[in-house]
Amino acid sequence: MPAAFRRRMQSATLPESNPMSLDRRFGPALTAFAALAAVLPAASAAQMIAPNPYATVSGVWGQLPEGRTWGSLSAVYPAPDGMTMWVAERCGQNTCAGSSLDPVMQFDLDGNLLTSFGANEILWPHGIFVDREGNIWVADAAYIGEPTAQGRGHTIKKFSPEGDILMVLGEEGVAGTDEAHFDRPNDVLVAPDGSIFVADGHNPTGNNRIMKFAPDGTFLMEWGRTGGDNGEFREPHALAMDSQGRLFVADRYNNRIQIFDQEGNHLANWTQFSRLSGLFIDENDVLYAADSESNTRRNPGWRRGIYIGDARTGWVTAFIPDPEPDPDNSGTSAAEGVAVDAYGNVYGAEVGPRMLRKYVRRESGYSRR
16 A cells, blocks of 8 residues: 555645646657647647546446435545545435435445445535545535525535534535635635635636635635636636645636645646646646536637646646547536545546546556456
8 A cells, every 4th residue: 555645735836837748657759749749739739649548447436325326426535545535426416405315425446335424414515625634524515506405505514534523614505705604615625734725616706716714714814806817716616735735726717727825825827737627636746637618618629538747847748538529518527526546546526427437547557446
């Protein structure tokens, strides 16, 4: 078992813009990529040259109890040792309204269900994070549609691995713009020092801010507003942190990643990872970025799929393509949430197809399918 699975809470020095290249492990492809990158736009180069070193595990991954089917899910994250995977799905549909099912579930790497909890506690699980102590944090983005449930959602909840509620941020069922409330929070992340970051606003014209809290839940600061300039957002959809503590934000409707220090100072914008719904950074600063929405209307010239690269340099090294044949007539497909286990296998949480998909490294000697 890898000794230190996840070192994701630190940061690096990244240029404001940088070339994209293939990792040296792909050998001769590096030369070909460099030649094409010199004459092609960065987007085209990344998508035409980056290899796919993963094989898709056939079917829907993760065995549910008899009679239960997968609902939409965008939330997947590994346990601290990377040997089990936590997911939060929407109770067999696209909302947990009217359901008594447990939305939060833990699987071993063979897809066997180990435990579940959270019935009637989460309306619309959207983002998930597992801290160093193994506690599970879930962002409830309060489904707006039918069926829904009044008086639920707009919270961040911290659960023990046994399902006990340890902390609640926000007010259940109440949306707001002040420091005590969220309006459809997208994601949550806990830094090594215990600081809590929340990406607030599942709406391109919503709150569009990043909020920071102390380990005990005390509000510390916020930054961001609606817009396209540095430090502005149009739906901050996901969060990740690299090995030196820099905060990566998937600014979805602006088709970019924004990078900040932990005090909200803007460091860089990256567009080479496409239009992002999900982010994950592993212990080696490999960045996994999930694009579930690009098409000719929303991000022309880009393909849906999982972009993989170096969080230190910004180079794109691999790409797992979305199998959807007609993205122009599909609102969302492929992974919205993305995570990686201790062996480097990739998991995609899919909202539209309503499934959890697993991708196994082809060169890996051990995959635990």
